[in-house]
Amino acid sequence: MQETTILADAACDMPRAVMTELGVRTIPFRIRAGDQFVADTRDEDALPSLYEKYLVGKQDHYAESIPLVERELEDHLLKHVVASCDRALLFTIASTRSRLYAHATGAVIGTAARSVRLRKEAGRSGLFDLIVIDTGAIGPGQALIVREAARMAADGADARAVVEAVETRLRDAAHMYLVPDELLYMYTRARLKGEDSITWGRYMMGSAFNIRPIIHMHRGRTGAVAKVRGSDEGRRRMLAHAEQCVRNGSLLTPAISVCFAGPLDIVRAMPAFQSLEHAARAKGVELMLAPMSLTVALNVGARAFGLSYLSEEPPPLA
Template identity: 80%
Template sequence: MQETAILADAACDLPRDVMAALKIHTIPFRIRAGEQFVADTRDEDALPRLYQQYLVGRQDHYAESVPMVERELEEHLLRNVVAQCDRAILFTIASTRSKLYAHASGAVIGTVARSVRLRREAGRSGLFDLTVVDTGAIGPGQALVVREAARMALAGASPQAVREAVETRLRDAAHMFLVPDELLYLYTRARQKGEGSITWGRYMMGSAFNLRPVVHMHQGQTEAIARARGSEEGRRRVMQHAEQCVRAGDLLVPAISACYAGPLDEVRAMPAYQSLARTAHSHGVELMLAPMSLTVALNVGARAFGLSYLAESPTPFA
């Protein structure tokens, strides 16, 4: 059986121990801050410092996440992947949110062609096989799609079977909920990107009454589905909703993924999280909590909270 490397970009908010257990390797993003570039590799130890450097108290939005271009992806794969295995599956952040999927798709032919000599020198025969899959999700939603796809691949499923599972079943079932903390950051970032997710009027009202939107992303569509009195109330409502879905048996796969652009102990200390953890454990559902990737956090601000599950017909959010 050919060896298969499982790859995911740095926007995939899987905990480090889960990535290690599933043998998932990270494809970096680049963070551009003025004339400086740093790599976003999902280094969990470095993320608290990066939050402080690029998010906390900053409203100038001088930093942005930039995907590697085709030639850079080829070089990364040639240096780190092609001589260690016979094939790889790269799961990317939603193509509607980043150009990485397009760049990676464009890098397939060049990577395969340039890998021949490296593979021969490493004692491997045959062409390298690279499959690129658009997860259609970001952050914790991407994490769940990648987790399930990686489990399938490690169990022996072919790249074609994995791709079909993502594109026909998993991708459309990914629901992500986001609760921002810094409204001014979210407003100015959305304005920079030409998005209407939060208008000046909504920002002013939210600031005046301490309201935070609960944002829902599903099948590429993003909308504010509720308002909460403060970000902590928003997090509580999202976690209570997830707990209702667990109790109702709504989940397509027994896992929930959460992320936070701040100290994870702040989330763990919440009674709603502790209740969700107990319910998940009693129903055989894995609850994962990870630092929010810098690539995602740069778009939503410090102390933003995200949660995702996979479900075809989930309990309505209340």
């Protein structure tokens, strides 16, 4: 029987303890700030200081996240993966948001060809098999898809069944909601990337009246679905919406994922989070809370809040 390893890139906002429990391993991103580089490996201990260094008060946006290119991915897999298993399933951030999926698919043949000697030295026969799957999600949505895939693999599902579940069922059910705290950060970031998610007019109006958008991501596409007075109210509405999904049985899988680009104790202290936590426990739903990856946070700013669930027919955001 072939051994399969589950891989996810560093944009996957899964708590480190859950990743360890499920045996999920991380593919890093690079963070570039001027002529300096740092690796984003989802090191939860390091993230608070990285937020301070690259996010807080950094409206000039000199830092950016860059995916590894094909040869770098091959080198990483050869060093860390190919000798310890026969196959890897790599679940990437949405291809609409990053070039990682394209780079990883380009690294499939090279990784297999270069793995022969290393695998032979490790006592393994046959070529290494790398399968790359576009989750169509980011952050907490990606985490839920990876969680379900890892649980299926742990329960004995073969690689084909896992990939089919993601591509025919899980990917289409992934819904992510996000509310930013710093509108100026999001405005200047969107302008640099040529996006119109927040225009100058929307930024000025939002700043004047403390209005924040609630952004919804589904199937790799994003758009504002509501406006709220302040980021605190946005977080409360998103958490209340998730609790409604729990209570009315709308979830496809018994899990909800929450992430925050700041101290997690702020989230834990929120009455709406505590209410969701109570409802989730009563219904047997796992509530995952994780620091937002630097790769995702660089696009939405400090203290941004994200929440995801998998549902084929979710209720409307109230």
